[in-house]
Amino acid sequence: MSREETKQSYELNTFQFNQTVKKSLALKFGLNGLYSGGHTIRNDKGWRDNEIEVDYIWIAKISRSFVGFGGLITIKFNESEFRGIKNPEKLIQGIFLYNSKGKVRELHFEEQINGINDPVWKVNDLELFTANNGIALDGVSYEYNVIARNIETQISVNNPNSEQWKNWENEIRSLGEKLAENSANEEMKQLFE
Numbered sequence: 001m002s003r004e005e006t007k008q009s010y011e012l013n014t015f016q017f018n019q020t021v022k023k024s025l026a027l028k029f030g031l032n033g034l035y036s037g038g039h040t041i042r043n044d045k046g047w048r049d050n051e052i053e054v055d056y057i058w059i060a061k062i063s064r065s066f067v068g069f070g071g072l073i074t075i076k077f078n079e080s081e082f083r084g085i086k087n088p089e090k091l092i093q094g095i096f097l098y099n100s101k102g103k104v105r106e107l108h109f110e111e112q113i114n115g116i117n118d119p120v121w122k123v124n125d126l127e128l129f130t131a132n133n134g135i136a137l138d139g140v141s142y143e144y145n146v147i148a149r150n151i152e153t154q155i156s157v158n159n160p161n162s163e164q165w166k167n168w169e170n171e172i173r174s175l176g177e178k179l180a181e182n183s184a185n186e187e188m189k190q191l192f193e
Helices: 003-028 163-183 186-191
Strands: 037-042 048-064 068-078 080-082 085-087 090-098 104-112 140-148 151-158
Touching (some): 003 048, 003 104, 003 140, 048 163, 068 186, 163 186
Antiparallel strands (some): 048 140, 068 090, 140 151
């Protein structure tokens, strides 16, 4: 197998793996998929129970050498109404662990309805060409997926050390530490030590 074929195979496997993680997360939140816009919520008989609207989603998968694999997810819902059901504007932030097949095996999440604050969303000045000019053989790597209306982007970064990426990483670590502590899950805590 040529180097180009190996790279293409790796990229395809990574894409499929990421899709499995996203599908697994969606199911944990009672959604059919992770996308912005309208979502129909159905009961076990297939009847529409509710309709909600997702403003944006971001997922930061984290891989730490000799520690493990997990991630953070944020889903921002817009205020909406369906057949008299009032769905408030809210933010769900969660921490998760996944297995080698991409299935989410542990999930802890918290909701914000009043005083919504998402500091990671506010980091909008990432340097796309200078995250780390060094060699990144081990340490920490991130896969950052942003899903919003008319945009979906996936960024992979290893051991970021530029100022803007460090700001982003600090917000990720701060949120991860808080959620891990609240989860009382030792594996989740280790991911952010």
